[in-house]
Amino acid sequence: xxxxxxxxxxxxxxxxxxxxxxxxxxxxxxxxxxxxxxxxxxxxxxxxxxxxxxxxxxxxxxxxxxxxxxxxxxxxxxxxxxxxxxxxxxxxxxxxxxxxxxxxxxxxxxxxxxxxxxxxxxxxxxxxxxxxxxxxxxxxxxxxxxxxxxxxxxxxxxxxxxxxxxxxxxxxxxxxxxxxxxxxxxxxxxxxxxxxxxxxxxxxxxxxxxxxxxxxxxxxxxxxxxxxxxxxxxxxxxxxxxxxxxxxxxxxxxxxxxxxxxx
Amino acid sequence: xxxxxxxxxxxxxxxxxxxxxxxxxxxxxxxxxxxxxxxxxxxxxxxxxxxxxxxxxxxxxxxxxxxxxxxxxxxxxxxxxxxxxxxxxxxxxxxxxxxxxxxxxxxxxxxxxxxxxxxxxxxxxxxxxxxxxxxxxxxxxxxxxxx
Numbered sequence: 001x002x003x004x005x006x007x008x009x010x011x012x013x014x015x016x017x018x019x020x021x022x023x024x025x026x027x028x029x030x031x032x033x034x035x036x037x038x039x040x041x042x043x044x045x046x047x048x049x050x051x052x053x054x055x056x057x058x059x060x061x062x063x064x065x066x067x068x069x070x071x072x073x074x075x076x077x078x079x080x081x082x083x084x085x086x087x088x089x090x091x092x093x094x095x096x097x098x099x100x101x102x103x104x105x106x107x108x109x110x111x112x113x114x115x116x117x118x119x120x121x122x123x124x125x126x127x128x129x130x131x132x133x134x135x136x137x138x139x140x141x142x143x144x145x146x147x148x149x150x151x152x153x154x155x156x157x158x159x160x161x162x163x164x165x166x167x168x169x170x171x172x173x174x175x176x177x178x179x180x181x182x183x184x185x186x187x188x189x190x191x192x193x194x195x196x197x198x199x200x201x202x203x204x205x206x207x208x209x210x211x212x213x214x215x216x217x218x219x220x221x222x223x224x225x226x227x228x229x230x231x232x233x234x235x236x237x238x239x240x241x242x243x244x245x246x247x248x249x250x251x252x253x254x255x256x257x258x259x260x261x262x263x
Numbered sequence: 264x265x266x267x268x269x270x271x272x273x274x275x276x277x278x279x280x281x282x283x284x285x286x287x288x289x290x291x292x293x294x295x296x297x298x299x300x301x302x303x304x305x306x307x308x309x310x311x312x313x314x315x316x317x318x319x320x321x322x323x324x325x326x327x328x329x330x331x332x333x334x335x336x337x338x339x340x341x342x343x344x345x346x347x348x349x350x351x352x353x354x355x356x357x358x359x360x361x362x363x364x365x366x367x368x369x370x371x372x373x374x375x376x377x378x379x380x381x382x383x384x385x386x387x388x389x390x391x392x393x394x395x396x397x398x399x400x401x402x403x404x405x406x407x408x409x410x
Contacts, residue, residue: 060382064375066366068385079388080398087395088406097387105365115387119367129402165377172372196404200332203348211353218367228352235349238332244309246331250402 050157051149052095055113057168058148062101062109062117062220069100069120077257081129082116082136088194092144098136106209107218108135109172110143110184119218123258125208129250130192130201137191138202141184147176147223178224182233189234189242198247203238206231296324296336296351304344308333315344324351 069075075098082098094114100123101107107119116139126132142148148171158164176184189199209217210227225233298321303314308330316338318324324336324346333345365371390398399405 056382057377057379059385060377060379061372061375062367063378063381063385065371072388076388080390080395083390084395084399084404097389099385099387101367103365103367105367107367121365168377169372173369193407196399196406198331200329200348204329207348207351207353211355218365219369220367220372231349238349243332247407248402248404250404253402
């Protein structure tokens with residue numbers, strides 16, 4: 001049974017349940033999660049081969065956990081939006097790629113090597129191309145902010161294949177560092193605006209994600225900041241710099257590309 | 264085998280259309296907005312537009328559309344107007360329970376057998392510059408000037 005069908009059935013099954021909203025939370029300073037067993041020697045951008053090796057191994061773990069999305073039109077569409085975002089504001093030198101995995105969880109990761117990975121579950125949570133661009137822009141900026149490696153130390157990698165895989169898994173389960181996520185969210189607004197998309201698509205997306213239970217998300221996507229905290233931290237820059245900003249939303253092409261991709 | 268394929272695709276497509284059309288409370292829908300602070304309901308999406316009414320915190324609003332930093336909403340007594348995006352939070356009714364487990368959750372990742380050869384040999388589409396500008400031009404996507 002495909003992910004789309006499973007999600008449809010799930011939504012039907014819960015249609016009679018009542019939801020409730022949690023009270024909004026005040027912004028809190030981001031606190032990065034500690035890394036208990038990750039190699040203390042892993043650097044944060046100072047050693048490119050190590051960074052890339054870890055990023056590649058994180059991708060290998062993800063590929064072992066979920067298949068690559070098999071709709072080529074969807075993969076192509078995501079890549080076009082992602083590379084358009086890269087084109088508009090200078091980015092760090094990485095092997096930039098955009099990959100969609102088939103999985104019901106909402107998943108988004110900017111791996112240290114430059115591979116941005118999202119899930120089909122994330123695509124289902126979106127309403128427009130601007131929101132897709134927002135999700136990709138956040139991941140791009142997390143790559144640039146060394147979100148998965150921040151605060152993990154310096155020096156050499158584990159010498160064995162299993163050690164490298166264990167380190168990659170630990171980094172994924174730790175999730176992106178909260179301080180990097182906060183920085184990435186603000187940079188993503190800038191990138192969205194530069195690419196012609198409505199920057200307000202980003203807080204609108206975070207608002208909807210904030211209304212979903214934590215279980216709807218992959219553990220590797222969640223940071224020390226919850227979505228309401230991220231929204232609260234964006235409030236000041238949004239009001240100060242983007243109050244009168246607009247841009248493209250592009251709902252029709254988004255829906256068309258997703259539907260076309262089912263063939 | 265052929266017959267299975269012929270019947271499977273339309274069903275899959277219908278379900279997708281159903282989901283994207285917002286006919287059920289899926290992830291696509293944002294059925295209720297809850298005010299997290301008092302806010303003016305305005306006739307247009309800007310702070311200088313005249314206010315229709317002052318809405319109290321915890322008011323429930325039905326979202327109709329979004330334009331930049333403003334939602335057009337329907338309030339009580341069928342009043343329609345605009346409120347700031349940052350004055351509301353989204354509430355799904357019913358809420359997703361998130362009970363479906365996936366390969367990318369904690370247990371799935373921990374059980375995953377890493378596939379470094381697949382990662383190294385992965386072919387991922389990369390557009391040319393010309394394709395990018397055609398893509399952007401088709402949607403009249405023009406680069407803006409960030410603040």
